[in-house]
Amino acid sequence: MTARTMGSRVTQEMLRRALEGRRVNIVNPLVALTLLISLLASLAILVVLLWDVVAKSMPVWQERGWSVITNDLSPRPAETGMIQGIFGSVMLTVIVVVLSFPLGVAAAIYLEEYARDTRITRLLVANIRNLAGVPSIVYGLLGLSVFVKLILEGVLGQISGRTLIAGGLTLSMLVLSIMVITTQEALRAVPLAIREASFGVGATPWQTIRHHVLPVASPAIFTGSVLTLARAFGESAPLLLAGAVLSTFFAAPEGTPITDLVLGEKYTALPIIIYNWSRQPQQEYIALTAAAIVALLVILLVVNTGTILARDALERRNRM
Amino acid sequence: MNFADQRLLRWGAALSALLLLAAACGGDDDSDAPASTAAPATEGLTGSIEVSGSSTVEPITALVAERFNSAHPGVGISVEGPGTGDGFQRFCAGEIDISDASRAIKVSEVEACAEAGVEWVELKIAFDGVSVLTSPDNDAVSCLDTGDLYALVGAESEGFRSWSDADGLASELAAAGLGGSGAPYPDAPLVITAPGEESGTFDAFVELALEDITEERGQDEPTRVDYQASANDNVIVDNVSSNPTSFGWVGFAFYVENSSVLKAIEIDGGGGCVAPSIVSIADGSYPLSRPLFIYVSLSRLAENPALGPFVDFYLGDGFFSVAEAGYVTLPDDEISATRAAWAGVG
Numbered sequence: 326m327t328a329r330t331m332g333s334r335v336t337q338e339m340l341r342r343a344l345e346g347r348r349v350n351i352v353n354p355l356v357a358l359t360l361l362i363s364l365l366a367s368l369a370i371l372v373v374l375l376w377d378v379v380a381k382s383m384p385v386w387q388e389r390g391w392s393v394i395t396n397d398l399s400p401r402p403a404e405t406g407m408i409q410g411i412f413g414s415v416m417l418t419v420i421v422v423v424l425s426f427p428l429g430v431a432a433a434i435y436l437e438e439y440a441r442d443t444r445i446t447r448l449l450v451a452n453i454r455n456l457a458g459v460p461s462i463v464y465g466l467l468g469l470s471v472f473v474k475l476i477l478e479g480v481l482g483q484i485s486g487r488t489l490i491a492g493g494l495t496l497s498m499l500v501l502s503i504m505v506i507t508t509q510e511a512l513r514a515v516p517l518a519i520r521e522a523s524f525g526v527g528a529t530p531w532q533t534i535r536h537h538v539l540p541v542a543s544p545a546i547f548t549g550s551v552l553t554l555a556r557a558f559g560e561s562a563p564l565l566l567a568g569a570v571l572s573t574f575f576a577a578p579e580g581t582p583i584t585d586l587v588l589g590e591k592y593t594a595l596p597i598i599i600y601n602w603s604r605q606p607q608q609e610y611i612a613l614t615a616a617a618i619v620a621l622l623v624i625l626l627v628v629n630t631g632t633i634l635a636r637d638a639l640e641r642r643n644r645m
Numbered sequence: 646m647n648f649a650d651q652r653l654l655r656w657g658a659a660l661s662a663l664l665l666l667a668a669a670c671g672g673d674d675d676s677d678a679p680a681s682t683a684a685p686a687t688e689g690l691t692g693s694i695e696v697s698g699s700s701t702v703e704p705i706t707a708l709v710a711e712r713f714n715s716a717h718p719g720v721g722i723s724v725e726g727p728g729t730g731d732g733f734q735r736f737c738a739g740e741i742d743i744s745d746a747s748r749a750i751k752v753s754e755v756e757a758c759a760e761a762g763v764e765w766v767e768l769k770i771a772f773d774g775v776s777v778l779t780s781p782d783n784d785a786v787s788c789l790d791t792g793d794l795y796a797l798v799g800a801e802s803e804g805f806r807s808w809s810d811a812d813g814l815a816s817e818l819a820a821a822g823l824g825g826s827g828a829p830y831p832d833a834p835l836v837i838t839a840p841g842e843e844s845g846t847f848d849a850f851v852e853l854a855l856e857d858i859t860e861e862r863g864q865d866e867p868t869r870v871d872y873q874a875s876a877n878d879n880v881i882v883d884n885v886s887s888n889p890t891s892f893g894w895v896g897f898a899f900y901v902e903n904s905s906v907l908k909a910i911e912i913d914g915g916g917g918c919v920a921p922s923i924v925s926i927a928d929g930s931y932p933l934s935r936p937l938f939i940y941v942s943l944s945r946l947a948e949n950p951a952l953g954p955f956v957d958f959y960l961g962d963g964f965f966s967v968a969e970a971g972y973v974t975l976p977d978d979e980i981s982a983t984r985a986a987w988a989g990v991g
Contacts (some may be wrong), residue, residue, distance in 0.1 A: 575723035
């Protein structure tokens, strides 16, 4: 691999000399420089942002240690913590994975591998692309009217439908279209020759998909899913509408089993806590808000790294 | 390759099993939902209480709720603060147990509650003073009367970009005996950031400072509309403190928390200039002081065994939380009156 690229670079260099002689090419280095500056600019923004929140949150970590992570919310800034938000965000993500990953991948497989290219299919695909561009707040309205009001409070008769499952369903709707699109792109990138070879030896469409298309496409599907999940993890606007608690204090009855916490109790999420803390009057909340942002970033980083490692492992297996 | 595939398949199976399990639990749960909320009875009270409404009152109720919850861990409580109007909307739809309010209930809201069959009781719990603010660098302005406030932010002030633009209007008001004694104002940009219409603090400012003159002058709008409205009090505090000739207003607790970067303008309600302070708000000498309320749904009181004890607690030890949240405690006779109003219900 490396030998080949080195070889081609040497050839390129020889060609360039032969064509240009001793003249200096200005355009090429200029373009390279511009591109490099663009890269550095976006990196610089990220670094400044990170540095800012980490620096602002330092007093909290020094004074409070882990208690700021593990405590429940409290109206007293010196005792408050974000564990309820972390629990909410993690459970929301689990619900989103469980619902939108299989649904989205299955829908994309159908569209790419089975559906015939009719007008209806094209209309469907165009619609899914449009749905991916709908602002998240609209999904929040959908979640409130359909999941909270109609299904949970109406059909199922719950006293309050403002529960984790309603929030999770809302976020699943939000990311489903994006999941379909990224999976479609991943499937499209699989060379047609692989399918033809498989059909050529008499494999059925499903055998072809399962043994040949999906294994090749899975790393790209994984990457798409990770980005999608990160988006769901950071969303706050649709959750605010779909009933997450925006509060400095709330508590479920002691000893509530986890299924009830998901299906029947109020919830909040980490981005909601960040928003709420940022509007509190006490000075302590400036550092607390920064600490919550750091926690959100760290969790995202850990989840992303974990998934990327899993994807790489999968890729290595596939090559063998 | 096969290996990985089987693994994928196994994952898929596990995921769908989880999904089914969740669905099954959901089915189970709703059939005995009312029972399950009362189920984990360790000892004493169980149930859940939902409070929403004013963001000004939220800190008080949140402190009370936390204290109550540590005494009765079997009771789930949530306290939210989207705004007084939003709170009453959910309250009168029968969705919540208590509505926090930084103003008295409006006629339209009384009608909405009556229509939905929601009965309620009003309980006064504390005082707050609307604090009129400018930057500490603004030496030219230190005391204003209601005529001045009307000249600067009332309905007729639309388009005034500089404090001195209001001079003409102020002298007109002064001639009619409506105040305006603070004029002439400095010739400096008038940058206003204040709460928007959804806020109880907005309503309180309009009612206490502007309403009489607005009526006298035959105007329809409660305030000028060309100012930056924000539902986030920290945005108001930031904008007012960062601009040397700014103007705005917030609840007293927000001013106290940020008094190092803000200057509260003294208000003259006819009896001389008075600065907002715990003393002047409590004795009523500060003209822009207002009561804070909780509204308890009597319809929910019958169904919710935890609600009665919670309100009892609020009107007992809960009054300690008022000062802790930065507000002004009621005088003793008003506390007795609130307790009597609640006792009359039970």
